[in-house]
Amino acid sequence: MVKKLKKVVRKTRAQKPRILILGCGGTIAMVPDRKGVLRAAKTIKQLLHMVPTLRKHATFDFKQLSNVDSSDLNPSDWTKFAFEAANAVESGKYQAILFAHGTDTMAYSATAVSFVLGERLNIPVAFTGSQLPMVKFGTDARFNIENTVLVLTEAIKQRIAEVMVVFYDVVLRASRSIKISEAAFAAFGSPAFPPLAGLSATGVTFRPEARRASKAPFRAEDCDFHFNADVVVLDLVPGFKPGILFDIIHSGKCKALVLRSLGAGNVPSRDEFSLIPCIKEATQLKIPVVITTKFVGGTTHAGTYGPGRAALDAGAIESGDLNDVAVHVKVAFLLAQGVRPTTLQRRLLAPLAGEVSA
Known part of the structure; x- marks a missing residue:
């Protein structure tokens, strides 16, 4: 027994x-x-x-x-x-x-x-x-x-x-x-x-x-294990001065910008507060600019309104329904793999671990 x-x-x-x-x-x-x-x-x-x-x-x-x-x-x-x-x-x-x-x-x-x-x-x-x-x-x-x-x-x-x-x-x-x-x-x-x-x-x-x-x-x-730490994330607010963004772009230390936009992807585009020239210049310098929304559970639809459309025309990249944490981490991950700005949006919206709706 x-x-x-x-x-x-x-x-x-x-x-x-x-x-x-x-x-x-x-x-x-x-x-x-x-x-x-x-x-x-x-x-x-x-x-x-x-x-x-x-x-x-x-x-x-x-x-x-x-x-x-x-x-x-x-x-x-x-x-x-x-x-x-x-x-x-x-x-x-x-x-x-x-x-x-x-x-x-x-x-x-x-x-x-x-x-x-x-x-x-x-x-x-x-x-x-x-x-x-x-x-x-x-x-x-x-x-x-x-x-x-x-x-x-x-x-x-x-x-x-x-x-x-x-x-x-x-x-x-x-x-x-x-x-x-x-x-x-x-x-x-x-x-x-x-x-x-x-x-x-x-x-x-x-x-x-x-x-x-x-x-x-x-x-x-x-596995690819590395992440690029030179990703700058900014929360856009009314009255945000473009000069701050220009300083970041020309610092030589920024490899990508993530802009937490107003609404579903809108970026200030009028008068002295317009960020459109900043986006154009960053794009020319091969610094990708990714637009995300600060709304919890939201999806970027930057092309719906004029300010968002202007950002896309200037070279900004949409991030779909990726949350802001996933956008930051994924951009850092893709940059470390050597993904180029020209292919970043396609790779950003392609799921790695179920983080974005295909």
């Missing part, structure tokens, strides 16, 4: 998926040291001590990649995160990857990783974080990390292979996600695309939009 019980225990352990947790800083992976000061967890034992229920669902490895506030992360960190993920996928050791990340720039890192891994991905990858530390009463950290593990284990069963953001009770495609609140527990949304899955008391329910695992072998050497 004892021997049979031991066999059952060994079989149960063998059936648990192995998940790699990559620590990227942020509130969720903070644990108290001996003096009660919150610091990033250094080992999986520290994290599992705070959430012992995780052991019932999977076995874990842990690696700390970064220990800074997420507002201090930059494109070189996106490269590091994507490189670690790609090598973990290729190794075949893991059935899923979980990134513990700060919330402020989680959508940027998650989008970047999704572009690098692309359609060749064959295991699920999820980013999560929290608004409160794990040790805080009423925290969402435990809730989010437990639900993320549940999402990943269900995704493994269904052979879902997406880079996702799991937060509160929704599962979002990473490349469609944005942070929508600095304080609410429901801090992330995907206004231009439906959630990939819902979380409730009955479990995880994936929708048909969720992508299945690629049957082709994944090779890290096939």
